[in-house]
Amino acid sequence: MKITLEVASRNGDGIVLRLIAFNDSPKPVDLDRRLLVGPSGVVDGAESWPVSLEPPTKDSQQNIIRLNPRCFYGREREFTVTETTTFHGYLAAKANGFLPEGPANAKHLVQAAAPLRIQASG
Amino acid sequence: MSRAIQREFEDQDEQLGAPQPVLEESASGAVQSEGVNQFGEVDGSIGSNVVPHAMSNKGQSGTELWHHAGGGRGGTGNQPTGDAQLTAPVYKSKPAAGTKPAKAWIEGGTGKVKVVRSYVGVTQGDNGVYKHAPGQTWITWKAKWRIAKHEREHIKKTKELHKTHVQPLEKRVSKYRGIGHSSMDGADEAAAIAALQTHIDWNKSVNDFAADDTTQNTPMGPVDTTDQAKADFYFDFGNKRVKGTDYGHYVNTA
Numbered sequence: 180m181k182i183t184l185e186v187a188s189r190n191g192d193g194i195v196l197r198l199i200a201f202n203d204s205p206k207p208v209d210l211d212r213r214l215l216v217g218p219s220g221v222v223d224g225a226e227s228w229p230v231s232l233e234p235p236t237k238d239s240q241q242n243i244i245r246l247n248p249r250c251f252y253g254r255e256r257e258f259t260v261t262e263t264t265t266f267h268g269y270l271a272a273k274a275n276g277f278l279p280e281g282p283a284n285a286k287h288l289v290q291a292a293a294p295l296r297i298q299a300s301g
Numbered sequence: 302m303s304r305a306i307q308r309e310f311e312d313q314d315e316q317l318g319a320p321q322p323v324l325e326e327s328a329s330g331a332v333q334s335e336g337v338n339q340f341g342e343v344d345g346s347i348g349s350n351v352v353p354h355a356m357s358n359k360g361q362s363g364t365e366l367w368h369h370a371g372g373g374r375g376g377t378g379n380q381p382t383g384d385a386q387l388t389a390p391v392y393k394s395k396p397a398a399g400t401k402p403a404k405a406w407i408e409g410g411t412g413k414v415k416v417v418r419s420y421v422g423v424t425q426g427d428n429g430v431y432k433h434a435p436g437q438t439w440i441t442w443k444a445k446w447r448i449a450k451h452e453r454e455h456i457k458k459t460k461e462l463h464k465t466h467v468q469p470l471e472k473r474v475s476k477y478r479g480i481g482h483s484s485m486d487g488a489d490e491a492a493a494i495a496a497l498q499t500h501i502d503w504n505k506s507v508n509d510f511a512a513d514d515t516t517q518n519t520p521m522g523p524v525d526t527t528d529q530a531k532a533d534f535y536f537d538f539g540n541k542r543v544k545g546t547d548y549g550h551y552v553n554t555a
Contacts, residue, residue, distance in 0.1 A: 193435070220433060221521070224520075225520050225521070226520035226521050226525060227521060227529075228369065228433045228537070229369065229535065229536060229537040229550075229552060230529075230534075230536050230537065231536065231537050231538075231539065232536040232537070232538055232539075232555070233538060233539060234538040234539075234541065234551065234553070254539075256434065256539065257434050257435055257436075258433055258434045259432070259433055259434055259435065274532065274555065275532050276529075276530040276531055276532050276534065277530075277534070277536070277555075278526065278529055278530055283529075283530030283531070283532075
């Protein structure tokens, strides 16, 4: 599995980010979308913005998405960046506390996207 | 530990609409003191200009909109980190007489440290436009409660630091405060006062409290990151329609 964070578009301070989980393996992979965390912004020297997640479904099995080889699943979020902000995204192995940069227990990190550091447009 | 010492920490719990200034979280966390007494001991107030902020939302009726959305104070502390109101000790003395040494003590009503902490909760429901992205913000009851819990974590940490730094100081002071209490001996008055000052160690205690409180409760400091790492913290679950209105940021606990 490959996790990436990319800028989909930008218009001034407005920026659209996509967090992508890409199955680059030759076999199908089951992805729990509750464990795909981000994009989450952290302004330099300040508290982080609330961590981005998706709401879970009532039927927990519906949270599992089968990704065939060379297929991907992702999440798009729009932000307003008025100060230099670093965005993070990652896939965790367990839902047991999520910080912006990674799971509370580092052992639960499957893979993290390279952080995106975004400057304000002004 | 005396009850009098314990009373010096006032936990005001959630405070509604108090018109106190809230400083920007990005401000410097440097500890600042207001003044000193004749011996250079910190007097008046001490603190930083950093206000601890909540990472989630939970409050009670009459609170303000969330500071991440349409409000300025909802989910924030009312006092800067490190804040304490100080009345520095006033040292009194009398000269040596015959075989009796000089004595020093602390004037009644001085040598006091008052620490007050309170916070502003958030409202449940529509909290206005999200500050970090387009769209309205909806805060659930669970998230509102969790934000308040986070603010209480800041206060809990301050209480711990008060117990570590301030209560022992108050205990040392109270032993020598007022006529009829213990006094410190010295060859002369200056020596007695100096010995008592060394024993009280006022500046180190109050500065250590202010510095540790600032370090622990500053944004993304240990209190924030420890609490955010808990499984019951709140998150931005993105778009959701609530009561027929589309919200861009549905804030709820996991």
